[in-house]
Amino acid sequence: RVLTGRRRFLVVVRAGDASLHPAWVDPSHPRSFDLVVSYYGRDPERYRDAPFRRVDDPGQKFEGLKALLEREGFWRDYDWIWLPDDDLATEPAGIDRMFAMMEALSFDLAQPSLDWHSHYWWGITLRSPSFCVRCTDMVEIMAPCFSRGFLERCLPTFGANLSGWGLSFVWPHLLGRGLRRCGILDDVTVTHTRAGGGPSYERLRAE
Numbered sequence: 001r002v003l004t005g006r007r008r009f010l011v012v013v014r015a016g017d018a019s020l021h022p023a024w025v026d027p028s029h030p031r032s033f034d035l036v037v038s039y040y041g042r043d044p045e046r047y048r049d050a051p052f053r054r055v056d057d058p059g060q061k062f063e064g065l066k067a068l069l070e071r072e073g074f075w076r077d078y079d080w081i082w083l084p085d086d087d088l089a090t091e092p093a094g095i096d097r098m099f100a101m102m103e104a105l106s107f108d109l110a111q112p113s114l115d116w117h118s119h120y121w122w123g124i125t126l127r128s129p130s131f132c133v134r135c136t137d138m139v140e141i142m143a144p145c146f147s148r149g150f151l152e153r154c155l156p157t158f159g160a161n162l163s164g165w166g167l168s169f170v171w172p173h174l175l176g177r178g179l180r181r182c183g184i185l186d187d188v189t190v191t192h193t194r195a196g197g198g199p200s201y202e203r204l205r206a207e
Helices: 061-071 092-105 148-159 167-175 199-206
Strands: 009-015 033-039 053-056 080-082 109-114 133-135 145-147 182-192
Touching: 009 061, 033 061, 033 092, 061 148, 080 092, 080 148, 092 109, 092 145, 092 182, 109 167, 145 148, 148 167, 167 182
Parallel strands: 009 033, 009 080, 033 053, 109 182
Antiparallel strands: 080 145, 109 145, 133 182
16 A cells, blocks of 8 residues: 555554664555654663654653643644553554554554463453454553544543553443444554563552
8 A cells, every 4th residue: 555645643652761662663664653752761862863753751651641642732633543562562564454443443442462472461452363353341551542532532541540550441431332442453463572560560569
């Protein structure tokens, strides 16, 4: 497919110093999405020479995203916005496929499935070979993709707590009952490369 005009899809990754996002973009090939790095590390030069914009916001994932999205309005120029963790292994073609499915299904909220090599919390998020997509009542905070309008509606919830835990169920609830606008995309998979825990959990306990 030949891509013309403005890009209608956006990725905003909360990135630390070991982020995997550089592999998500191939500058030599066309893509359907732009990428912005919401950086929470302390290296003043990290990702400065990359083909995408870096914005600095400290704190937990949704704490930093809320600050960025309320402060700046660039994301309102896009139709769908993906907010992944930085430890997901994927390729540009997979991200293109995810956005194409979001548009084709008119989903307001969804996530790619996790492949079977992934660390995972919820079994439902693992790829099911029997389906292309499953309509669900949860989407994990690890990799949610929003329509622009629904992200505007959900943005106040980003400050509900420090961890973001529970938002996986709050967001689908906000869509209303019986509406097939939320799901897990089995035709698009990513690999969650790191186990749960780490410095974030220690910081949450301290606060």
